Amino acid sequence: MFADYSWGDLMSIFAMQGFAGLILFSVYVLMALGLAIIFGQxxxxxxxxxxxxxxxxxxxxxxxxxxxxxxxxLFGLYFFVAMILAFIASGGLGMAVEWLLIRHLYKRPLDTLLATWGVSLILQQLYRTVFGAREVGVEIPQWMMGSLTLTDTIEIPINGLFVMVLAIGISVAIYVLMYRSGWGLQVRAVVANRAMADAVGINTARTDRLTFGVGCGVAGVAGAAFTMIGSTGPTAGQLYIVDTFLVVVFGGAGNLLGTIVSAFSISQGQSILEFFLSGSTAKVLTLLTVVIIVMVRPQGLFALKLRK
Known part of the structure; x- marks a missing residue:
């Protein structure tokens, strides 16, 4: 696999694919952080x-x-407005779905799986009806165009760099929200012992709704970032949902650090393998590796300690 390349070529390939993996890592992190909040918490x-x-x-x-x-x-600033609106729209819809559907299905994981799958199909058809079946793309602001040249063979696209910075910023914001705020303390109290949290006056129903809304809102921000590096279609979300669940389970459900480490490991491995192998083969090898590790360590890379 490596015999046809010189040492210098391999270093350039690993650098370029490593950066491509960082862009994929950014999308995985933004998707998985929201899912880790919903699934893990x-x-x-x-x-x-x-x-x-x-x-x-x-x-x-x-x-x-x-x-x-x-x-x-003001076109160059539209993306920052779009991120806020994306968070509000996705978070608001998430809270509505939690109130109308999810709150009736807690402690019934298979039922929530089927119910949210139904919601997925409804939303896909709604997007297809409103926006059409064809993919659409956004015009990238001028300041996000072009690339930074590091060497003769390595260039870093500015839009990809921006998405990475955004992923880091959102990760820090989620950490502060979950571990340095009063609301985050309430969420962790509900996870640790719901009955005791309810007994000390925490509105667990409202906490659940806000948690679901925040998780969906972060997914909306991931969608906004996704438009900077790819086109959008009614079924585009399904391309990432399996990988996102894989990231969350591999990292340890509900553990933000584990989610980030897992997303980095999977995205880098998949990106580098895709250069030397076909995309489907790279995915299969990545999946097999993760499955074997999870079989050895079912709780994931990092596990939350919960009161039994």
């Missing part, structure tokens, strides 16, 4: 998580069109 298998991501992508698409039509002088 609430035990809900949200099969519609990819559709909440695509909602954020479509909100970004609409925002770009509105800015181009009515505020062309």
């Amino acid at each position: 609430m035990g809900v298998i949200n099969m519609a998580h990819g559709e909440f991501m695509i909602l954020g992508a479509y909100v970004t698409y609409l925002t770009s069109k509105l800015f181009a039509a009515f505020l062309p002088g």
Whole structure:
């Protein structure tokens, strides 16, 4: 596999594929952070998580069109507005789904899986009806165009670099929210001992709804970031949902550090293997590796300690 390349070529390939893996890592992290909050903290298998991501992508698409039509002088700033709107739209829809459906199915994981799969199909058809079956893309702001040249063979696209910075920023924000805020303390109290949390006055129902909303909102931000590196279609979210669940389970459900480490490991391994092998073979090898590790360590790389 490596015999046809010189040492210098291999270093360039690993550098370029490593950076491509970092872009994939950024999308995985943004998707998996929201899913880790929902699945890890609430035990809900949200099969519609990819559709909440695509909602954020479509909100970004609409925002770009509105800015181009009515505020062309501020077009370079539309993405920051789109991120906020994507979070609000996806988070608001998530809270509505939790109130209408999920709250009736807690402690019934198979039922939540089927119910959210149904929500996924409904949202896909809704997107297809409103936006059409064809993929759409956004116009990237001028300041995000081009690339940074590191060497003669290594260039870093600015939009990919921005997505990575965004992923780091969101990760820090989620950490502060979950471990340095009063609301995060309530969430962790509910996870540790729901009955005791309810007994000391924590509104567990409202905490659940907000937690689900925040997780879906983060997925919406992931969708906004996704538009900077790819096109959006009604079923695009399904391309990432399996990998995202893989990241969360491999890292340890509910552990933010484990989610980040898992996303980095899987994205880097998959990106480098895809250069030397076919994409499907790379995915299969990555999946087999993760499955073997999870068989040895079922709790994932990092596990939360919960009160039994």
